[in-house]
Amino acid sequence: MFVSENLGVNEKGHLTVGGIDTVELAAQYGTPLYVMDEQMVRKNLRRFHESMQKYYNGRGYVHYASKAFCCKEICRIVASEGDGLDAVSIGELYTAVSADFPMEKVGFHGNNKTDEELRYALENGVGHIIVDNLPELRRLEALAEKMGKTPHIMFRIKPGIDAHTHKAVLTGQIDSKFGFALETGEAFEAVKEAVACKFVKLVGLHCHIGSQIFDIDPFEAAAGVMLDFIAKIKNELGYEVKGLNLGGGFGIKYLNEHDPAPFEEYLRRVSAVVEKKCAELGIAQPEMYIEPGRSIAAPAGITLYTVGARKEIPGIRTYISVDGGMPDNPRYILYQSEYEAVVANKAGEERTEKVTIAGKCCESGDLIGENMPLQHADSGDILAVLATGAYNYSMSSNYNRIPKPAVVFINNGESRVAVKRETPEDIIRNDV
Ligand SMILES: *Cc1c(COP(=O)(O)O)cnc(C)c1O
Numbered sequence: 001m002f003v004s005e006n007l008g009v010n011e012k013g014h015l016t017v018g019g020i021d022t023v024e025l026a027a028q029y030g031t032p033l034y035v036m037d038e039q040m041v042r043k044n045l046r047r048f049h050e051s052m053q054k055y056y057n058g059r060g061y062v063h064y065a066s067k068a069f070c071c072k073e074i075c076r077i078v079a080s081e082g083d084g085l086d087a088v089s090i091g092e093l094y095t096a097v098s099a100d101f102p103m104e105k106v107g108f109h110g111n112n113k114t115d116e117e118l119r120y121a122l123e124n125g126v127g128h129i130i131v132d133n134l135p136e137l138r139r140l141e142a143l144a145e146k147m148g149k150t151p152h153i154m155f156r157i158k159p160g161i162d163a164h165t166h167k168a169v170l171t172g173q174i175d176s177k178f179g180f181a182l183e184t185g186e187a188f189e190a191v192k193e194a195v196a197c198k199f200v201k202l203v204g205l206h207c208h209i210g211s212q213i214f215d216i217d218p219f220e221a222a223a224g225v226m227l228d229f230i231a232k233i234k235n236e237l238g239y240e241v242k243g244l245n246l247g248g249g250f251g252i253k254y255l256n257e258h259d260p261a262p263f264e265e266y267l268r269r270v271s272a273v274v275e276k277k278c279a280e281l282g283i284a285q286p287e288m289y290i291e292p293g294r295s296i297a298a299p300a301g302i303t304l305y306t307v308g309a310r311k312e313i314p315g316i317r318t319y320i321s322v323d324g325g326m327p328d329n330p331r332y333i334l335y336q337s338e339y340e341a342v343v344a345n346k347a348g349e350e351r352t353e354k355v356t357i358a359g360k361c362c363e364s365g366d367l368i369g370e371n372m373p374l375q376h377a378d379s380g381d382i383l384a385v386l387a388t389g390a391y392n393y394s395m396s397s398n399y400n401r402i403p404k405p406a407v408v409f410i411n412n413g414e415s416r417v418a419v420k421r422e423t424p425e426d427i428i429r430n431d432v
Helices: 022-029 038-055 072-080 090-098 115-123 134-147 186-195 217-237 263-281 294-300 331-335
Strands: 007-009 015-017 033-037 060-065 084-087 106-108 128-131 152-158 201-206 243-245 287-290 301-313 317-322 341-343 353-358 367-374 382-386 406-411 414-419
Touching (some): 022 382, 022 414, 033 038, 033 414, 038 060, 038 072, 038 287, 072 084, 115 134, 128 134, 128 201, 186 201, 217 243, 263 287, 294 301, 317 367
Parallel strands (some): 084 106, 201 243
Antiparallel strands (some): 033 301, 341 382, 353 367
């Protein structure tokens, strides 16, 4: 009935998440509120790592892309599942360290890592540094020598694959700020230089072709291109690249009409391509890494708001204003992303109108969505926006100096605060 399988309606006609009444959550913790279902996060992680066991003989690793949703609690959950983590900044690394995450299972990404970040990664024994460009390789080599470290690196490669997704989240093509291009020979020259490095050790190649991708074909194509490159490195340089990291980008269901391929199916088909291609090329099967972010976190989260004003503009549209908006969910203003919404206290009723859900910021573009089918919403109702677990909290801001909502985790019928609600005092914390 709803986009995520952990949602339902109880005998009061209220929306439930993981069996818990969302109207009660709103009353207990206030709104706006992010709610994350721990069991769903675990289930999504397991779908990936169990498929790795099944289809790739367990020679694969799942690294949750923490930029989708990062706080100490999710790091602890990922660690307890035995999976790894991707981090893209000192803040994400620091969060993982603070949660006692096993840092050898962390991959550190970014197209412009600072010296401070690289030093922090080396000090804390990060498992892989995914190097994006030559200046970074040289800085890292010098830093590693100075610090007496021998970091393992992967190279970020642009495989030149069209992933059929929104251009703001498309990353594998030649006109991209990320990584080394294959077509121009840039990547090969960089590999030669890395192979000659004394301190850094090149152990893998990485690509990430985009996000919210529904088809499996682009992933298969990317794996093929990357394996060709691994074979070229072996044949021409006599160097064996042991790891192949295929990034994330697996699509999820935001609307009922969305039909992403099941996660298991990605791994089944991509593993088959890797096995076949390695045999053809006469290279050893690499260790495989994947970095799902959205597909782990998005379906596990919802956002709860309280409805304020209702404005009917005859012949034009009806605005339903909520007590959040672009500061807690900037995805509509950034990408016109679509969501399913439900009036949580009327979840058993038909959706009888189409409305525009507006936030409370001083921007006309501050919307959660337009033309959204919804039950008749009035002031004081609780509105739930679904599948907001990824790229909502992690992209949230304090625009208009609005304090950020709390994050509550639910698990087996219990709820707990994982990130406290910000207060006005937090807003001025760093003001002098
Ligand atoms: C964003 C990103 C991911 C995760 O992408 P999703 O679409 O959230 O799965 C994985 N790897 C890298 C390098 C990324 O930049």
